[in-house]
Amino acid sequence: MKKLEGSEVARHNNRRSCWIALYGKVYDITDFLDAHPGGQQVLLRSAGQDGTAEYESVHSPDLVEETLPSTSFRGVVDSDTIPKAQSTTKHRPQQKRKAPFPPLRSMISVNDFEAIAKLYLSPAGWAYYSSGADDERSRYEAARAFCKLVLRPRVLRNVDQIDTRTTILGKNSSMPVYVSPSGLGKYAHPDAECAFASGAGKEGLIQVIPTSPSMPIEKIINSRVSESQPVFFQLYFNRDLQKAEALIRRVEKLGVSAIWLTVDSPVLGKRERDDRLKAQVSTGFFISKEDEFGTLEEQQPGVAKVASSGLLNPRLTWDDIAWIRQVTRLPLVLKGIQSVEDALLAYEKGVEGIVLSNHGGRSQDTAQAPMVTLLEIRRYAPHLINSRMEVFLDGEIRRGTDILKALALGVRAVGLGRPFLFSLTGGYGEAGFRRMVQILREELEGNMALAGATRISELVPEMVNTQRLDKEVIGSIKL
Structure with missing residues (x-):
């Protein structure tokens, strides 16, 4: 392996010849500048320098070798002999932090963690986590949809013992809640996805690992409490079929139990x-x-554009479902269904599950709330509910009552993304995540008892009055 002098690396500091050092390794990225989805200026800021700090604030350490051809590698260098690229974070206004942060026992609701996150996160971290697309109407419409659903509790039932256990794609879960895939977890905590893996195992939940986590997938897998702990994997379908297949093979070998293909983001929404x-x-x-x-x-x-580098694929179509089926026998879930028409197509394609989601309101603003899509399916294709294809839902789940309403209307389980990221902040890490899970568990158990249900199967549509939200379901559809 060739050892380079720092002075030699520093000479390649322009558009005509651009080298960058990452983790002591030097890469020639000249030919990659125009292809970088985040724009060439992002890379040129680190030309001829050590760009590790800026790089790892957005990307997983192993992404560079997955993205660049092996011919880009030029050798190794002592990082102390070359200048460090100036991180853009130093120009960000410092957030006002209150120290120490409140003890976890004082966290009473999921929303309490968001207040802490706003104090703790850097401006870039807060903007990335909290933002939606354009005017962010889709994000807040999802929350409003839950408020328009009201409960119809049944009384005088023996609700002394409550059981929240369920299965997701045949895998046991202590509660019908899973960890949605979310990028840039290190903004929240250094352990990020590893904290989710360990905490989910201890709480009996299932984690969906993002395509491009902030740390190596292998490290996340190894953070599970046991080899039998199930995990799923979110897939952004690479335009390069060889890379797409290699990634699927990699996670298969690591033991993931299902593929969750993101289908609602062919391009990046305007954040x-x-x-x-x-x-x-x-x-x-x-x-x-x-x-x-x-x-x-x-x-x-x-940050969103840089973090999505190489992930999005505007050429992804229904025909690619068959290709994935040929590559893997893992159960396939389509994440991002937003209409009954596409729910029916997914069913016809034989996928094992769909997630009713508008990407947390981060892709297309004014896209209808996932709960409206669920009511749309109940009206026009009710046979999809409780069928061989499991239906999941995410977006603005904040309360046990939100979970209960979704389950009663036919959802198998719900996913949380932003809230779980918020739970890691303030230095809480895994303990914060587990505290949030416990809050949701207590709320779900309590509200099941109040609604008159002792197990998930006893949550039925008649327990939810949907009349106010039914008015927002499209009046007629040609199927």
Whole structure:
């Protein structure tokens, strides 16, 4: 392995010849500059320098070798002999932190953790986690939809013992809740996805590992409490079929129990909070002699765009489902179904599950709330409920009553993404995650008892009055 001098690496610091050092390894990324989804300026800031700090704030350590060809590797270098790239984080205004953060026993609701997260996270972290697309109406409509559903409790039933156990794709779960895949977990806590893996195992839940986690997939898998602990894997379908197959084979070998294919993000939604923050710390506009009104420089991409580098695939179609079926026998779930028509197509394709989701309101703003999609399915294709295809739902789940309503209307389990990320902040880590799970468990158990149900199978549609939300279901559909 060739050992390079720092001075040699430093010479390759421009568009014509761009080298970058990551974790002591040097890569020639000249030919990759134009292909980088986050724009070439992101990479040129680190040209001829050690870009590890900036890189690992967004990407998993192993992503670089998965993305670049082996011919890009130039050798190793002593990181102390080359300058460190200036991280954009140093230009961000410092958040006001209250120390120490409240003890976990004072966390009473899921929303309490969000308040802590807003204090703890960097501006970039908060913008990435909390933002939705455009005006963020889809995100808040999802929460409003739950409020428009009201419960119809049954009384005088023996509810002394409550059982929240269920199965998800045949795997046991202590509660009908799973950990949704979420990127950039290290903004919340250094242990990130590993804390989820360990905590989920201890609480009897199932984690869906994101395609591009903030740490190696192998490390996350090894953080489980036992080899029998089930985990699922979210797949963004790579345009390069060889890379897509290699990733599937890799996670198969690691022992994941199902593939959750994300289908609601062929392109990246416009995350304005993220973009505004970048605009504030970038040069933005400059005045030139040629243009007294100023010339718009290349816009600096937000964290979301950089983090999604190479993940999104606008060419993904229903035909690719058959290809995935040929590659793996793992159960397949389509994450991001937003209409009854697509729910029916998924059923016809024989997938094992669908997630009613609009990507947490982060892809297309004003896309209807997942709960409205569920009512749409109940009206026009009720045979899909409790069928061989399991139905899941995510988006703005915050209360035990939210979980109960979704289950009563036919959902197998619900996923939480942002809230679980928030639970890690404030230095809480795995303990914070487990505290949030316990809060949800207590709320679900209590509300099941109040509704008159002792087990999940006793939660039935008649326990939910949907009339106010039914009005938002599309009036007629040609199926």
